[in-house]
Amino acid sequence: MxxxxxxxxxxxxxxxxxxxxxxxxxxxxxxxxxxxxxxxxxxxxxxxxxxxxxxxxxxxxxxxxxxxxxxxxxxxxxxxxxxxxxxxxxxxxxxxxxxxxxxxxxxxxxxxxxxxxxxxxxxxxxxxxxxxxxxxxxxxxxxxxxxxxxxxxxxxxxxxxxxxxxxxxxxxxxxxxxxxxxxxxxxxFLGDAAPATAGEQPRAGISLGQAWREPRTLLIGVLVLCMAFVEGTANDWLALGLIDGHDVSHSAGVAGFTVFVVAMTCGRLVGPVALQRLGRVPALRLSAGVAAVGVGVFVLAPNVTVAVVGALLWGLGAALGFPTGMSAAGDEEANAAVRVSVVSSVGYTAFLAGPPLVGLLADRTGVVHAVTAAAVASVVALFVAAAARPHADGVALGAGGAAAEGKLSS
Structure with missing residues (x-):
């Protein structure tokens, strides 16, 4: 190395x-x-x-x-x-x-x-x-x-x-x-024409149109979209879910949302440890699974205390998907810019489509049950996480002898 x-x-x-x-x-x-x-x-x-x-x-x-x-x-x-x-x-x-x-x-x-x-x-x-x-x-x-x-x-x-x-x-x-x-x-900032890492062969850049036709890039975009939806649903509806579903005050609802934000921030701070020990794909699957469980606990909670525990798990699970998807899109530096823009374009549609989708569901089922859509998105992210395995033409971070398994280490 x-x-x-x-x-x-x-x-x-x-x-x-x-x-x-x-x-x-x-x-x-x-x-x-x-x-x-x-x-x-x-x-x-x-x-x-x-x-x-x-x-x-x-x-x-x-x-x-x-x-x-x-x-x-x-x-x-x-x-x-x-x-x-x-x-x-x-x-x-x-x-x-x-x-x-x-x-x-x-x-x-x-x-x-x-x-x-x-x-x-x-x-x-x-x-x-x-x-x-x-x-x-x-x-x-x-x-x-x-x-x-x-x-x-x-x-x-x-x-x-x-x-x-x-x-x-x-x-x-x-x-x-x-x-x-x-x-x-x-x-x-680093220079844009940085030298290739040892063992990496320089490659010609792909076009934006080619990036939009790459299955791996699009699947990473789906991963980011799903996890952005998981995060965005909490941003828009978690506090309302507590207020409507458990009859708490406005301030208590906001406090519950704060638990989610703090948990997600902490998850992102310690995320590199999980990536180092588990590898990128297993860490993403674990993250998506924890998010799905957290949303489920939130929806099915018999009281507000259990619902807040669900919000905490929801935040921890939402932590890694979005940033790790961005990292995966940039594995091969020569094409990082076009791939990150494609992944961002796909992923950010969640912030446009998410609020009205959950809002329509909430009109029919109530806010608490409507956020179940975030659990569904987490499960989809779990299944497409394999697309984030380090790019064959890129350099896996800290790959060592585990590059074939997509491990990341510090």
């Missing part, structure tokens, strides 16, 4: 920063959604249509983000994405507090969605490259950093709301922060 590049530890810190800043922005926007709705005088239905602009920006940008990374490089794409996010926030700020107008607000959200999608793909590609240089499966920790950034932003947002900081000032300040932060952090 070759020794890690001296630049790899600095790049690892830089990727952590990129994930933290991305999560910080997202949580800031979520915290300001009620303020934007009230200022624009929108109903909940009208606000949901406005939020669709952000989702459309992300969904449309995601498939071409890989090509952008190949053209401009990972560092420039992350920095460029943060600039587009900041410009989008500026447009939103002026439109909401300056003019009270919906169309330009939607345009700003569309831009912010496109910027954050490109940023997301590029930082995952860089994270995969850092894993390869360090020979350690640490992608889940990068995603844990995203969660920590979102939690920090949520806390700061609560304080700013309490002291009456206006929406425009909050959003603009965060826009400046993410641009300055990514400007500094991307300077320590």
């Amino acid at each position: 070759s020794s890690p590049s001296p630049a790899a530890p600095r790049a690892r810190t830089a990727v952590y920063a990129a994930f933290v800043l991305n999560g910080f922005f997202m949580s800031t926007w979520v915290a300001r959604i009620p303020s934007v709705r009230d200022t624009l005088g929108l109903s909940n239905g009208g606000m949901s249509l406005l939020l669709l602009a952000f989702s459309l920006g992300s969904v449309l940008a995601m498939p071409i983000a890989g090509a952008v990374v190949l053209r401009f490089g990972r560092a420039r794409t992350v920095l460029g994405g943060s600039v587009v996010v900041a410009l989008g926030l500026l447009v939103v700020s002026v439109s909401v507090d300056g003019f009270g107008s919906v169309p330009p607000t939607a345009l700003g959200l569309f831009a912010a969605g496109a910027g954050v999608a490109s940023w997301d793909v590029a930082m995952n590609v860089e994270g995969s490259a850092v894993e390869r240089r360090l020979d350690r499966a640490i992608m889940s920790r990068f995603h844990a950093a995203w969660s920590l950034g979102s939690v920090a932003s949520a806390g700061i947002s609560v304080l700013l709301l309490k002291v009456g900081v206006p929406t425009w000032a909050h959003l603009c300040a965060v826009g400046v922060l993410v641009v300055l932060g990514t400007t500094v952090s991307t300077r320590s």
Whole structure:
């Protein structure tokens, strides 16, 4: 095994920063959604249509983000994405507090969605490259950093709301922060033309169209989609399930959701240990199985205490699927950008389709039983996890003599 590049530890810190800043922005926007709705005088239905602009920006940008990374490089794409996010926030700020107008607000959200999608793909590609240089499966920790950034932003947002900081000032300040932060952090990214690892033969890159026709890449996309659905269902419906199904207070429902978030973050922090000891595919299967059991316990719980235990297992099980799928997509560095963009495009559809699907089920069965769909998705993920076995043309992290079995070690 070759020794890690001296630049790899600095790049690892830089990727952590990129994930933290991305999560910080997202949580800031979520915290300001009620303020934007009230200022624009929108109903909940009208606000949901406005939020669709952000989702459309992300969904449309995601498939071409890989090509952008190949053209401009990972560092420039992350920095460029943060600039587009900041410009989008500026447009939103002026439109909401300056003019009270919906169309330009939607345009700003569309831009912010496109910027954050490109940023997301590029930082995952860089994270995969850092894993390869360090020979350690640490992608889940990068995603844990995203969660920590979102939690920090949520806390700061609560304080700013309490002291009456206006929406425009909050959003603009965060826009400046993410641009300055990514400007500094991307300077320590790895070079895009990094040398091949010992034993790896250079390969010509595939096109985006070819990546969309690769069975392995599409199956990894299905894995990520399923686990994103598992995570997203909890984000949208877990607290409501506790409130409606166990007649608890709003604060108790949110507390139950907090258990899920903390469990998922802890699972991502310790995920590399499971990947090291079990290997990628067994760890993914275990993770998906624990998620399915957690959802089942939550749905069938006779009381709120047991339901919270289910939420804890649900969070632990949801921890590894999404980041490990991204890592698997980037196994072969020459084609990491296009494959990560394909996997992201497939996976992120869960965040669009998930809420209305569970909502329709909830109208018929109640929220508690509707989230059973997350258990079904976990079972599907368990069966397609084999697709994440290290790519035959890539280099398995810490493979040693176990490469054929897809083991990952630190």
